[in-house]
Amino acid sequence: MSSKIDKIISGLDTRGFSQALASASATAHVSAFTVDHPPSTRVVYPHSVGFSDFLGNTATVTHLREGVRAGRLPHSLILAGPAGAGKYTLALMLSKVANCLQPEESNGLPDFCGRCSNCVRIGAAVNLEELVAEAVAAREDMRDTDKRETRIIVQTHPDVIVIPPDPPQLMIKLGQVKQAIHAAYYRPPVEAKRAFTIFTSSAFMKEAANSLLKLLEEPPEHTSLVLLTENPQELLPTIRSRAVVHRLGPLPAIQVDALLAKRRPELKPRDRALAARLAEGAVGRALTIDLDKYLTSRRDALVILRGAIQERDFTQLFQATETYRAGADGQEKTLSLLRALSSLLEDLLLTVAGTPALIRNLDLEAELGKLSAGLSVEWIDAAVRAATQVEQGMRRNLLRSLSLDAMALSLDRG
Numbered sequence: 545m546s547s548k549i550d551k552i553i554s555g556l557d558t559r560g561f562s563q564a565l566a567s568a569s570a571t572a573h574v575s576a577f578t579v580d581h582p583p584s585t586r587v588v589y590p591h592s593v594g595f596s597d598f599l600g601n602t603a604t605v606t607h608l609r610e611g612v613r614a615g616r617l618p619h620s621l622i623l624a625g626p627a628g629a630g631k632y633t634l635a636l637m638l639s640k641v642a643n644c645l646q647p648e649e650s651n652g653l654p655d656f657c658g659r660c661s662n663c664v665r666i667g668a669a670v671n672l673e674e675l676v677a678e679a680v681a682a683r684e685d686m687r688d689t690d691k692r693e694t695r696i697i698v699q700t701h702p703d704v705i706v707i708p709p710d711p712p713q714l715m716i717k718l719g720q721v722k723q724a725i726h727a728a729y730y731r732p733p734v735e736a737k738r739a740f741t742i743f744t745s746s747a748f749m750k751e752a753a754n755s756l757l758k759l760l761e762e763p764p765e766h767t768s769l770v771l772l773t774e775n776p777q778e779l780l781p782t783i784r785s786r787a788v789v790h791r792l793g794p795l796p797a798i799q800v801d802a803l804l805a806k807r808r809p810e811l812k813p814r815d816r817a818l819a820a821r822l823a824e825g826a827v828g829r830a831l832t833i834d835l836d837k838y839l840t841s842r843r844d845a846l847v848i849l850r851g852a853i854q855e856r857d858f859t860q861l862f863q864a865t866e867t868y869r870a871g872a873d874g875q876e877k878t879l880s881l882l883r884a885l886s887s888l889l890e891d892l893l894l895t896v897a898g899t900p901a902l903i904r905n906l907d908l909e910a911e912l913g914k915l916s917a918g919l920s921v922e923w924i925d926a927a928v929r930a931a932t933q934v935e936q937g938m939r940r941n942l943l944r945s946l947s948l949d950a951m952a953l954s955l956d957r958g
């Protein structure tokens with residue numbers, strides 16, 4: 545993608561802010577502008593020109609479009625759903641339909657053209673991970689003093705602000721919320737009818753959440769705030785109660801499978817079925833899942849499970865964790881291993897419960913059947929908890945391999 549980055553360093557004027565914000569320090573932000581090219585081809589909806597490309601969750605999408613038609617899109621909206629369910633795609637589509645310069649209709653409801661200058665610029669924000677990486681790289685080039693004060697914001701349209709969790713902590717920070725507040729109260733939309741601020745995560749630093757609450761208490765007239773979350777419970781109850789919550793549910797595996805047949809024709813039917821099950825109804829995940837990587841992690845996860853259940857022998861596990869210890873990508877590999885292990889454990893649970901038809905690792909049905917013989921639900925439960933603990937431990941930066949070894953030992957107690 546040939547995008548250019550404009551670094552915008554703007555001291556944020558705190559005059560006129562409400563009391564709660566007055567004491568907060570001034571800040572600056574990086575904006576990644578990608579206005580000089582057509583809408584990028586996001587893997588999720590490569591030919592996105594309208595709502596017909598949004599798969600599933602028809603009732604929710606219809607409801608929101610009816611709101612647009614009636615001119616009553618909520619000031620504060622929470623879109624909840626698993627990763628890959630289409631929350632960000634839908635947030636961008638709403639920003640487009642509210643601001644399209646050549647609005648269209650489909651199924652009797654408002655739709656967007658995908659071609660006008662507003663649609664094109666909003667659509668340019670579609671490859672979020674890439675834009676965030678560019679903005680982070682731009683920040684890295686700054687002087688240390690500026691770097692500390694600089695928050696990541698993606699803005700491909702002047703009136704549509706996307707606020708991602710700020711690395712390395714991957715939390716939304718006070719400086720970012722202050723940018724949203726500044727825009728909402730002091731910079732009415734110039735080229736849009738309705739401004740949008742999209743928070744792509746519900747992981748807020750405490751002060752950031754409190755500031756957001758102030759914004760929700762006095763919603764600005766021309767702005768819609770959209771909060772994306774995998775788990776609404778992560779948000780302050782006071783934030784939740786001031787927003788309209790919409791959930792994006794998972795799609796049935798058979799529907800995801802049919803989609804994969806069209807969009808990822810290179811997958812063999814067996815791999816497609818596996819990808820559809822692993823995606824747990826999330827379209828984005830199904831389309832982007834790296835099956836080779838998953839199968840590699842799953843092979844190691846099976847070694848752990850076999851060792852724990854059948855052989856009472858951890859030699860192979862220690863060898864595996866030893867290789868994970870080395871290398872910069874150790875953390876990612878370990879997380880991938882844990883996810884594979886969790887999916888196997890959940891399948892074991894389904895097998896023990898007598899519902900093997902629901903397992904995700906379809907190709908391992910026979911092996912899972914053997915492994916589950918004599919296992920109790922309690923043992924599997926304990927193993928799932930151990931896996932969760934390792935993951936939490938990694939977040940707290942414990943030694944990865946140490947906690948993996950500890951987990952293997954705790955499995956042994958079963």
Ligand SMILES: [Zn+2]
Nearest residue numbers: 644657660663
């Ligand atoms: Zn348009």
